[in-house]
Amino acid sequence: MKLKIALFCALTATFATSALAQKAAEAPGGKYAKDAEQMFRASFRADNPKYWMTRLEQDETMKTCLQYRDNPPRKIGEKLEKLNAATIRYPVDGKLIGDWKEGEKLAAVGTGGHIGFIQPDPAGPRAWR
Amino acid sequence: MADELAKYREALADGNPADLLEVKGESLWAEKRGPKNASLEQCDMGLGPGKLEGAYASLPKYFKDTNKVMDVESRLVHCMMTLQGFTQEEVTKNWYSKPGKESDIEALVTFIGAKSNGMKINVPATHPEEAKMAKMGEYIFYRRSGPQDFSCSICHGQEGKRIRLQDLGNLTTKEGAGFAMKTWPSYRVSQGAVWTMQRRLIDCMRQARWPEPNYLADSIIALETYLQKNATGTVMETPGIKR
Numbered sequence: 500m501k502l503k504i505a506l507f508c509a510l511t512a513t514f515a516t517s518a519l520a521q522k523a524a525e526a527p528g529g530k531y532a533k534d535a536e537q538m539f540r541a542s543f544r545a546d547n548p549k550y551w552m553t554r555l556e557q558d559e560t561m562k563t564c565l566q567y568r569d570n571p572p573r574k575i576g577e578k579l580e581k582l583n584a585a586t587i588r589y590p591v592d593g594k595l596i597g598d599w600k601e602g603e604k605l606a607a608v609g610t611g612g613h614i615g616f617i618q619p620d621p622a623g624p625r626a627w628r
Numbered sequence: 629m630a631d632e633l634a635k636y637r638e639a640l641a642d643g644n645p646a647d648l649l650e651v652k653g654e655s656l657w658a659e660k661r662g663p664k665n666a667s668l669e670q671c672d673m674g675l676g677p678g679k680l681e682g683a684y685a686s687l688p689k690y691f692k693d694t695n696k697v698m699d700v701e702s703r704l705v706h707c708m709m710t711l712q713g714f715t716q717e718e719v720t721k722n723w724y725s726k727p728g729k730e731s732d733i734e735a736l737v738t739f740i741g742a743k744s745n746g747m748k749i750n751v752p753a754t755h756p757e758e759a760k761m762a763k764m765g766e767y768i769f770y771r772r773s774g775p776q777d778f779s780c781s782i783c784h785g786q787e788g789k790r791i792r793l794q795d796l797g798n799l800t801t802k803e804g805a806g807f808a809m810k811t812w813p814s815y816r817v818s819q820g821a822v823w824t825m826q827r828r829l830i831d832c833m834r835q836a837r838w839p840e841p842n843y844l845a846d847s848i849i850a851l852e853t854y855l856q857k858n859a860t861g862t863v864m865e866t867p868g869i870k871r
Contacts, residue, residue: 534764535764536771539768542845554773557771561772569770615839
């Protein structure tokens with residue numbers, strides 16, 4: 500019982516101090532955040548296909564996490580967790596495990612989903628950097 | 629395992645192929661080239677014309693003549709255009725090397741970098757334009773997007789993270805940023821080439837599954853300013869060598 504109380508106190512203390520720390524830290528970019536967003540978007544090659552460029556879009560969760568340096572206050576964090584959990588869809592056919600051989604292929608390389616004009620790494624166990 | 633990696637790195641450091649590139653960069657620097665048949669010896673990398681000792685370690689910085697914060701690569705390209713008369717396209721066509729295609733920029737940056745070896749990184753970003761660039765770099769560092777929900781900070785914003793066996797530095801601290809920044813430009817054994825910081829960061833964006841930035845883009849220079857500011861005070865060990 501004593502241990503439980505001690506644990507509880509330690510946890511509350513951690514939350515309290517991290518909440519304070521979050522208040523103290525300003526959002527990244529400070530007063531230049533808007534300028535920075537504009538500059539970032541203007542920095543990409545004009546010949547990037549449109550669908551590549553959609554990868555720069557941010558949803559509310561991404562925007563909020565940026566604001567709090569990936570460490571939002573618990574209340575906001577819980578909201579985001581619920582919001583995102585609600586978007587999870589199970590496979591319609593009810594099969595939860597797919598083709599594991601295909602999965603293994605994906606796991607063996609680190610380059611899935613890479614885009615860009617510079618030649619991506621060849622697939623294989625050393626394709627990481 | 630980390631010890632084994634350290635041993636591997638130590639073994640690599642004995643005879644760095646980047647040394648050859650440094651020598652090539654040195655002769656490129658002094659050679660009269662381009663439509664104006666001029667060398668780069670009057671190039672001002674921030675400490676005055678031709679003054680290269682410690683220049684790399686104090687970049688990016690604000691330059692009055694261009695009214696821009698420039699990194700080593702954008703400043704070098706500027707010099708090759710203004711002093712030697714090359715067009716930007718000519719200079720940046722081979723900004724990184726490919727098998728069978730060497731890059732003058734890689735050689736020159738390796739040479740300029742080596743002139744800061746043993747010196748402290750010194751980017752306090754006190755000029756308002758530099759301070760702004762560092763802040764914008766910070767914004768980009770934490771900005772999340774893409775199919776994997778990545779930002780720089782996802783991998784480099786905490787202590788004790790790794791990808792497979794590779795330790796990931798916490799680039800928000802002096803120690804982490806210093807460890808990362810002090811060894812560039814660096815010879816990449818797995819790539820068989822020297823990588824500049826622009827190449828490194830543009831590749832980070834590739835790994836984040838984002839589209840490809842322009843070479844010398846302001847967003848890359850902003851990230852460099854942010855990282856060099858965090859790393860300020862760390863002693864340079866360049867050219868580096870990595871797996």
